[in-house]
Amino acid sequence: MSSKVEYNSKESEQKWYSYWDEHNFFHSEVDEREPYSIVIPPPNVTGVLHMGHMLNNTIQDVLVRRARLLGKNACWVPGTDHASIATEAKVVAKLKTEGISKSDLTRDQFLSHAWEWTNEYGGKILNQLKKLGASCDWQRTKFTLDDDMYESVIDSFINLYNKGLIYRGYRMVNWDPEAQTTLSDEEVIYEEKQGKLYFISYPLENSDEKLTIATTRPETIFGDSAICINPKDERFTHLKGKKAIVPIVGRIIPIIEDEYVEMEFGTGCLKVTPAHDENDKTLGEKHKLEVFDIFNPDATLNSFGLHYEGQDRFEARKNFVTELEEKNFVIKVEDYTNKVGTSERTKAVIEPRLSDQWFLKMKDLAKPAIEAVLKSDDIKLHPKKFENTYRNWMENIRDWNISRQLWWGHQIPAYYFGDGEDDYVIAKTKEEALVKAKQKSEKSISLEDLKQDEDVLDTWFSSWLWPMSVFDGIRHPENEEFKYYYPTNDLVTGPDILFFWVARMIMAGYEYTDKKPFENVYLTGLVRDKKRQKMSKSLGNSPDALELIENYSADGVRVGLLLSNAAGNDLLFDEALCQQGKGFSNKIWNAYRLITSWTVDENLLQPESSKKAIDWYSSVFQEKLVELEDHYSKYRISDALMTSYKLVWDDFCSWFLEIIKPGYEQPIDKSTLSAAISLFEDNLKILHPFMPFVTEEIWHQIQKRKPEDALTVSKWPKLHSFDKQIISEFTFASEVISGIRTIRKEKNISFKNKIDLVVINNESANRTMDSIISKMGNIQDLTYSDAGMEGSLTFRVKSNEYFIPVDGAIDVEAEKEKLKEELNYYKGFLKSVEKKLSNERFVSNAPEKVVAIEKQKKEDALAQIETISKSLENL
């Protein structure tokens, strides 16, 4: 035999991935078969594979490979997104190390650096996915900045603008001063931070009186335009209509009244800074206050900050407080914990800022998306529990700020031709814009007068089109591919981007096609370490994905990741699971080695035990196939894996192979071997989605096969009716064998010594499994009898009694003890059943079936008590 003791994963992973690739098995074209399509959640183009990707793509691969085996036209579209902020930040950082500042570059110069970077690192992650075994259709690989994808995004912007869904607004946005761009609400992470609450005294105009306000951000005092009190607050009625003087600044500001002010919080006097707080802005508009924007884009103070101009906000806060203290404006300072918004990407503290931004109206877009997930069940979330989270967000949806003050991305197709608020047009090209601008302004304008919006669109504004745009469905909705592959079937992603991405894709899908973009959404858990911390590069707790594959093989890592991952539950990652996965592939490998090590004797008759074992395993396999079907239909991938794992390891290896295994260096009969191989091949098929490499390797070692007969494109085993009787007979027999083993262990009877077995068949059990009992129990003579035997060890399965005659003395007392214990158990059990049955309310209220079961239990218990008592007497 050429097969090695240990399976060489590295060799076969490389070999089979190229083989599949070479024969184009993963490529899909429109044909008459039923399509099965998945679009990959596009990772960041310059990203590297991490645990989350591995989990999520393993699940997708399992689904796709199974669909392929089921004979569907499986199409898994891979690709990457441009990750505007993340990539731009990386490029800026890289340029910095070269002594280049972004502000020194033109847009085009910067973009060529960004493309250089993208071309260098781009797609790396896709190659890493190949190592994992991902069966993507690589010929369809997409990137959100590909020309066709770019055009789709621009077309969609124009389309939505023309529908009146996109508008320009002067709004309070989340400003990331480090990246110098706005962020959507979803990109802001609120963190609890220890801060201080400063109580500051404001003098009143023409009076010696003072009032006190409380603020966490004293540096915004430069932007104060009013003091607000609650009209119901009797402490301050005398302040009505008066004016206060802003400390240091000297600005005279009105004291206004509004019920918005909480009387209990702070001092009951609120300073109003409309440019730097959302609520203050609302107050400002209501009371027509002046707006003083005191910050530069990098969150340093501008000229409103007086002698603090140019200082960073936090530095200015410190210095300004010192000055206020020196000049006796500070009453007291308290410790205060508040939630501070920080940027998901740069971790910088978010600065609320007023600026012109593009917004997408969400309310109407949300309607069909709510309907589809929560009412019609057109789209199903797995697990279902995420529906509540989804509802919560969708029903309180706010308009989406889609502009980003960045260069890397899809530049907004707005062209300005003047300084007025409304002096712009939306157009696909500058030339088109010129025509529109002339019309709108009714003036003569030249191309040079037009200036395109500097900003790009939020990355999610391109990925929300992904299931459509990868099939060119935005630009050419009538194309064959789009009509065939869309709607896609399943989407697999993490719950952390349920709103960022999933919900928005659903909205886009209905808006553009009136159809769902996918039918099922499988939300995986987040991968955490053993301490329940989320795995991330910054924490340094994430193992290197490729190193894991190196150590445990791709199959091992896939199995390891799936093993303990119920849908939606976080996965506590432990390398030991990969070890378990590797162990499993080794087990399969050795089962293969065993089978192929046997030599056939053509004249040998098939032993009865082998025949029974084949019948039994064929039935068990069918039973498990039904179970698998059920697990898959509910997206319980880890359960499907566990079912397969136990079927192959326990039923096939530990039972079936042990039963049919010929004696040492003995040959096997032909029909048993060929049945064993065929059953083994069925095993390989159901294992293939989980462990594509080792199964394909063995598949080809079993016999030489043509490319079109490769496992990856073979057929999933067919469901057919099966013999349930034989399964329960086998289960009974296995309990008998287990009883024999227990006796052997207790009494130190080596397995090599043959023993006799005598049965009192009180159960009238079928004797068809006797050959298996004899073989697995290493029984010399198996005989039936009506009476017990003296000088025997005994055990019982249901009410059947088994005797193993042994030489020498039997510890009668110990045997008695054992029987008494059993007797007590059944007596107690009988008592509880009788109690139930004597309860009239139970008998009259419980369903007939349940009562019948209880009666049956009583009968069984009585029978047990009788046989045990008899045995006791015999002793």
Added chain:
RNA sequence: GGGUGCGUAGCUCAGUUGGUUCAGAGCAUCUGGUUUACACCCAGAAGGUCAGGGGUUCGAAUCCCUUCGCACCCA
């Protein structure tokens, strides 16, 4: 502050609309075993007042209330 989910064996989790022989699995643990495919193995055992309390019911891990603890989402 508002919302959602969770708490079952040492660990990670199943447990379908309340009802079959005193709650299951995998891993870990313990005991025994190896010249016979695999010690990445085989056979077996132990381990749980289903977070605490109360209620509904003939019957509750499952439904309701409440307390405690944890996680996530939103503001």
